[in-house]
Amino acid sequence: MKLFDLFGKKAKTPEPEKKKEAGAGEELELYSGMRVEVTTGSGVLLFVAKMLGIHGTAATLHQYSDTELPQDGEPIPVKIRGYSDRDRKAVYLEGVISPLPNKVWQVEELTLIKIENARAFFRLDTNLDATATVFGGLSAGERPCKLLNISVGGAGIGSEYQYQMGDKFLLKVKLLEDRPVSAMYCQVLRVIEKENAPFEYGCQFLELTEEDQEKITQNIFAAQRKKRGGF
Numbered sequence: 001m002k003l004f005d006l007f008g009k010k011a012k013t014p015e016p017e018k019k020k021e022a023g024a025g026e027e028l029e030l031y032s033g034m035r036v037e038v039t040t041g042s043g044v045l046l047f048v049a050k051m052l053g054i055h056g057t058a059a060t061l062h063q064y065s066d067t068e069l070p071q072d073g074e075p076i077p078v079k080i081r082g083y084s085d086r087d088r089k090a091v092y093l094e095g096v097i098s099p100l101p102n103k104v105w106q107v108e109e110l111t112l113i114k115i116e117n118a119r120a121f122f123r124l125d126t127n128l129d130a131t132a133t134v135f136g137g138l139s140a141g142e143r144p145c146k147l148l149n150i151s152v153g154g155a156g157i158g159s160e161y162q163y164q165m166g167d168k169f170l171l172k173v174k175l176l177e178d179r180p181v182s183a184m185y186c187q188v189l190r191v192i193e194k195e196n197a198p199f200e201y202g203c204q205f206l207e208l209t210e211e212d213q214e215k216i217t218q219n220i221f222a223a224q225r226k227k228r229g230g231f
Contacts, residue, residue: 027112028054028056028057028059028093028110028112029054029055030084031051031054031082031084031091031093032051032052032053032054032059033050033051033052034050034051034082034083034084034091035048035049035050035051035064035082035083035152035213036048036049036050036051036061036080036081036082036093037080037081037082038061038078038079038080038097038105039078039079039080039081040078040079041077041078041079043079045221046078047061047063047064047221048063048064048152048217048221049061049062049063049064049105050062050064051080051082051107054110057095057108057109057110057111058106058107058108058110059095059106059107059110060100060104060105060106060107061080061097061104061105061106061107062103062104063103063104063105064214064217064218075096075097075098075108076096076097076098077094077095077096078094078095078096078097078107079092079093079094080092080093080094080095080107080110081093083153084115089115089116089117090115090116090117091112091115092112092113092114092115092116093110093111093112093113094109094110094111094113095107095108095109095110095111096108096109123149123150123151124149124150124151124220124223125148125149126147126148126149126150126175126223127146127147127148128146128147128173128174128175129144129146129147129173130144130145130146130147130157130171130172130173131143131144131145131171131172131173132145132157132159132161132163132169132170132171132186133169133170133172134163134167134168134169135169135170139161139163139167143159143160143161144159144160145157145158145159145161145171146158146159146198147171147173148200150173150175150216150220151220152213152216152217152220153204153205154186154189154202154203154204154205155171155184155186155203155205156200156201156202156203157171157200157201157203158198158199158200158201159198159199159201160198160199161199162199163188163191163199163201164188164191165188165189165190165191166187166188167187167188168185168186168187168188168206169185169186170183170184170185170186171183171184171185171186171203175219175220175222175223176219176222176223176226179219179222182215182216182219184205184208184212184216185205185206185207185208186203186204186205186206187203187204187206188201188202188203189202189203189204190202
């Protein structure tokens with residue numbers, strides 16, 4: 001499927017009643033430097049980027065993921081979702097993007113739609129074999145688990161072993177056969193107990209460098225693209 005089949009004809013500008021117009025852009029400028037997902041109107045993930053240089057209702061998106069999108073054609077209406085460290089909430093925006101050199105995109109007509117409590121990043125559902133290694137205490141050792149889902153910020157795992165809120169471990173998993181094993185240091189934030197089923201844990205990643213985040217983003221994006229059969 002060609003990319004532009006996902007969009008159809010250029011979308012009409014949505015009605016403004018539920019949008020928060022940002023005036024001179026001062027409200028938008030708070031989100032410069034934010035890592036964001038860029039999707040089609042129907043929610044298909046196009047790429048992950050850092051949003052920089054917000055001025056008024058324009059900005060640039062510096063693409064992290066390695067997806068090759070067409071560098072010609074009409075501007076693309078998109079939805080943009082990121083996470084505000086200031087508000088500790090998910091930020092939803094809309095805009096129209098056009099390509100610049102070196103995987104940079106110009107975004108215009110940038111509009112803040114809403115801010116709400118929600119997961120900040122795209123979460124890929126999986127069912128992959130993984131291991132969790134605890135380095136100290138009575139539960140020290142490497143144990144098998146299942147990677148149930150993963151995002152740039154954390155993962156959900158299933159395990160026969162019981163962990164506690166706040167426990168830390170090294171999660172190792174191979175997201176794709178042709179890529180190296182990913183290793184992420186995690187902390188348990190949520191415990192879900194199920195009858196006659198493995199425990200499920202919601203975990204956040206700790207101590208990730210910018211380079212680590214980029215690698216995880218690229219691997220998640222590649223796995224998501226393979227799962228959907230590409231664009």
